[in-house]
Amino acid sequence: MTMKGRACxxxxxxxxxxxxxDRSVWQLHAExxxxxxxxxxxxxxxxxxxxxxxxxxxxxxxxxxxxxxxxRFVDSTETGGSSYLVHVGxxxxxxxAGHCEVALVTMAGLARSGMQAPRARSSGSPEAAFESTWxxxxxxxxxxxxxxxxxxxxxxxxxxxEVKVAASLHAQHNPLALLPTPVSVEEVxxxxxxxxPLHRLDCCVVTDGGGAVVxxxxxVARDLERQTVTLLGQAEAVGHSENGRIDVTRTGAAQTxxxxxxEAGVKPADVDYASVYDxxxxxxxxxxxxxxxxxxxxxxxxxLDGALxxxxxxxxxxTDGGGLCNNHPSNRGGLTKIVEAVRQLRGEAHPAVQVPxxxxxxxxxxxxxxxxRMGSATLILGREEA
Amino acid sequence: MSRGWLPVxxxxxxxxxxPFWEATAQGRLLLAYCEACDTYIWYPRTFCxxxxxxxxxxxxxxxxxxxxxxxxxxxxxGEFREAVPFVVxxxxxxxxxxxxxxxxxxxxxxxxxxxxxxVVFADTGEGSALYRFAPAHLDAGPGPRDGVSE
Numbered sequence: 332m333t334m335k336g337r338a339c340x341x342x343x344x345x346x347x348x349x350x351x352x353d354r355s356v357w358q359l360h361a362e363x364x365x366x367x368x369x370x371x372x373x374x375x376x377x378x379x380x381x382x383x384x385x386x387x388x389x390x391x392x393x394x395x396x397x398x399x400x401x402x403r404f405v406d407s408t409e410t411g412g413s414s415y416l417v418h419v420g421x422x423x424x425x426x427x428a429g430h431c432e433v434a435l436v437t438m439a440g441l442a443r444s445g446m447q448a449p450r451a452r453s454s455g456s457p458e459a460a461f462e463s464t465w466x467x468x469x470x471x472x473x474x475x476x477x478x479x480x481x482x483x484x485x486x487x488x489x490x491x492x493e494v495k496v497a498a499s500l501h502a503q504h505n506p507l508a509l510l511p512t513p514v515s516v517e518e519v520x521x522x523x524x525x526x527x528p529l530h531r532l533d534c535c536v537v538t539d540g541g542g543a544v545v546x547x548x549x550x551v552a553r554d555l556e557r558q559t560v561t562l563l564g565q566a567e568a569v570g571h572s573e574n575g576r577i578d579v580t581r582t583g584a585a586q587t588x589x590x591x592x593x594e595a596g597v598k599p600a601d602v603d604y605a606s607v608y609d610x611x612x613x614x615x616x617x618x619x620x621x622x623x624x625x626x627x628x629x630x631x632x633x634x635l636d637g638a639l640x641x642x643x644x645x646x647x648x649x650t651d652g653g654g655l656c657n658n659h660p661s662n663r664g665g666l667t668k669i670v671e672a673v674r675q676l677r678g679e680a681h682p683a684v685q686v687p688x689x690x691x692x693x694x695x696x697x698x699x700x701x702x703x704r705m706g707s708a709t710l711i712l713g714r715e716e717a
Numbered sequence: 718m719s720r721g722w723l724p725v726x727x728x729x730x731x732x733x734x735x736p737f738w739e740a741t742a743q744g745r746l747l748l749a750y751c752e753a754c755d756t757y758i759w760y761p762r763t764f765c766x767x768x769x770x771x772x773x774x775x776x777x778x779x780x781x782x783x784x785x786x787x788x789x790x791x792x793x794x795g796e797f798r799e800a801v802p803f804v805v806x807x808x809x810x811x812x813x814x815x816x817x818x819x820x821x822x823x824x825x826x827x828x829x830x831x832x833x834x835x836v837v838f839a840d841t842g843e844g845s846a847l848y849r850f851a852p853a854h855l856d857a858g859p860g861p862r863d864g865v866s867e
Contacts, residue, residue, distance in 0.1 A: 460728035460738075461760040464847055465819050466790055466797040471805050474788035479807075482786070482830045526805075527789040574766050575759030575814030577807070579786055703817075 333594055338423035339552040339559040340712065342371025342545035343673040345651075345666075349509045349658060351539040352444040357387040357397050359439035359541050364398055367543035372555050373433060378545075380404035380431035382418035386440050386661065394437070404431040410567070410706020411698020412608060412663035414438070415544075417708045419669065420565035422546040432548045439541030440661020458572075462703065469662075470534060470611065472702030474526035476579040477613040481528060483580055484628035488528050490635065491612040492519035495532050495655050497639035498609065502652025504681040509536045510656040533612040535653075540660035542670050560676045563691070564595030564711040571704035580628075582614075583707025584621035584695060591693075591709040592623070599623040602711075603689040604675040605646055606668035608697040609653040615639075618695055619646065622709065641684040650675065650684035665696035669710065676714040690714045723803055723819055723849075724796040727841035736775055737761045738845035746836050746848055748812055750776040759814030780836035781853060782810040789825040804828050808850050822851030 344366030346359060354362070360383065368374055381391050381402040388394070390407040404425045408417050415438050422434035480486045496516055502508035519532040552559040568590075570583035592598060599622060607622075609615045616630035624646055625633040633645075641647035651657045651671040654664035672692040674680045692712045699705040730738045740747040749758035751765035751773050764771050787806035790797070797803070804820040806828065820828045821837065833853040838846035 457762075458760060460730070460734065462817050464726065464728050465805050465817055466723070466793055466800065466803060467805060467817065468790075468793065470792075471788055471790055474790075475786045475805065475807060478788055479786035479830070524789075524791045526791060529788075572759075572815075575757070575816065577815050579807070 334420070334423045334427050334565060335563050335594055335596065336549065336561055337427035338546050338562045339549055340419070340544050340562065340669070340673055341547045341552055341555055341557060341559045342367040342369070342373065343542070343670045344370050345542040345658065345670045346439070346540035346660065347507050348540055349507070349538040350443050351441060356439050356441055357394065359441070360387055360394055360437045361398060363439060363541045363543035364435055364437050367435070367545050370557065371545040371547070372557050373545060375400060377433045378402065378435045380422060380425055380434035382406045382422060382434060382436040384409055384414050384438060400435070404434070410569070410708065412610065412665045413696030413698035413706040413708040414663070415666040416669065416694060416696040416710050417567045417706065419544065419546055419562070419710055420567055420708065423562050423565060426546065426548045432551050434546040435543065436546065436666070437541065437543040438661065438663060438666040440663065441539045442660065442662045443537050443539045458703070468526070469700065470526045470529055472700035473611040473613055474529045475702040476617065477528050480580045480613060480617065484631065486616065486631035488520055488530070489516050490631035491533055491616060492516040493634045494609065494612040494615045494639065495519050497634070497637070498649055498653045498655040500640055501650045501684050502656035504683040505652045505657055508652040508657040509538055510652070529611060529613070535610050535655050535659040535664065537662065538658050538660050540658060542660070542666040544666065544669050544673070558677050560673055561713045561715060562710065563597065563713045564591040564593070565709065566590035566594065567706070567708040569704065569706055577703070579702050580617060582617050582621050582697060582701045583705050584618045584709065587695070587707050587709040588622035591711050595711040597691055597711060601691050602646070602693045604650065604672065604686045604692045605648045606672045606692070606694040607648055608664055608668060608695055609649055609655050610659070610664060610697065612655070614697055614701060615648070617701055618697065622693070622695060642686050647684070647686050650680050663698070665698065665708070668694040668696055672710070672712055676712055723800050723821065723839070725839045725841050725847055726796065727843035727845055730845065733763050734761050741838055741846040741848055742840065742844055744838050744846070746778040746780050747775045748778050748810070748814065749773045757812045757814055759816060779811050782808040782834055782850065784820065784828060784830050784832040784834060785809040785815050786830060787820060787828050789828070806850070808834055819849045820851070821849045
């Protein structure tokens with residue numbers, strides 16, 4: 332069974348704030364839920380399926396009570412920052428199977444205010460004793476990937492910096508972006524080294540906030556006044572160390588990209604706009620290769636000459652400023668990737684970065700680390716009604 | 718300039734990994750190995766994730782390998798905060814597995830991909846030792862089983 336055309340995104344909402352010390356995580360879940368439902372023209376009582384992570388209490392159980400939802404389908408699949416693209420895929424499958432009609436996906440967190448309970452990603456896991464012992468951190472894992480990518484393919488720090496430059500050029504048009512000031516390649520290279528070869532400006536921002544989307548059946552979508560976008564393809568995968576034979580130059584996108592494109596019946600060249608997870612600059616370079624926008628190893632050269640800059644670059648990417656400049660709420664950028672793709676397809680991105688005639692958009696999430704193990708998920712979305 | 722000092726925190730040992738860690742305390746690097754499909758297993762498991770065999774055994778590794786990738790960590794948190802700069806690396810063992818570790822025994826900016834390294838052990842004092850790697854040209858010094866002071 333294909334999911335193509337079997338589900339639509341009817342509502343999308345990004346929390347407008349980036350530092351929110353005056354809210355609890357569950358309050359943020361509620362604010363983004365209401366925001367996305369308002370956007371869709373729906374209400375809490377219309378929701379019959381709910382998806383969230385475990386950031387608040389007992390996950391979807393606590394949050395269903397808090398929001399007074401009565402879901403007949405719930406899912407709290409945990410694949411890090413890619414979770415929410417997985418949730419959209421699972422929502423679409425559940426809708427296609429007739430289990431539900433209106434699925435709410437929320438994410439929220441307070442990473443910047445430091446009020447977030449640390450997620451137990453490494454402790455109590457089979458790999459922890461063989462990794463945390465060495466001073467591994469999020470940036471360290473991505474740095475190991477970047478160093479090897481440079482060795483194998485000749486990628487340079489200046490090429491990685493182009494990813495940040497493009498994000499900053501977009502962020503200047505986003506009044507809500509945490510870092511709205513354009514930067515140059517030189518400024519990236521001169522920023523302090525965090526974990527070689529990654530500099531401070533190769534790293535994403537740390538923000539509070541979150542977002543939500545509402546996924547509905549085509550039948551529900553037809554009755555809504557708001558423009559919806561159609562899910563054309565979705566794929567998810569787990570990339571990992573392969574019994575010690577890890578290749579840190581490849582991501583789970585090498586699996587999800589071909590699968591999602593096949594389901595959608597489109598090619599990378601058909602994509603008008605891409606939201607690609609940008610926890611670090613190297614994340615974008617490896618992912619666009621694996622998704623097929625360029626050959627393996629060519630990512631560093633692909634991003635030169637403004638290729639990622641909207642509206643006229645070869646592949647306009649992360650036009651909200653992305654995780655590198657705009658927002659990376661709860662250290663998870665997956666949901667905001669979907670939101671900007673929906674804006675582009677609706678023609679509601681900032682005019683300076685709106686891609687003309689944007690018909691096909693891609694959103695890709697990466698959770699965990701491309702240097703060890705990751706959850707990967709790709710969505711392909713279309714402007715046309717199902 | 719490297720401080721040349723790294724935290725030596727005892728890793729969590731489980732029944733599955735206890736033989737591995739006990740061997741490190743004796744200066745030996747063991748690898749889980751599957752006789753059924755002739756595959757080294759990393760990280761250690763009591764079954765073979767390649768063929769599903771339930772009878773993985775232990776083999777002693779040579780302790781030699783090459784640097785597959787590395788990073789010089791310049792900012793760190795927690796117990797590693799005062800240890801910067803230090804090197805986190807993947808070392809590809811002669812037996813095949815790529816293992817996360819630290820490179821010690823040389824300046825961080827002297828580490829390179831393809832560098833030949835050999836294992837050294839830092840005793841935790843709690844029945845285990847941390848396997849780290851140093852440039853293999855230090856062979857003139859004490860052997861791997863004797864450890865190299867870090």
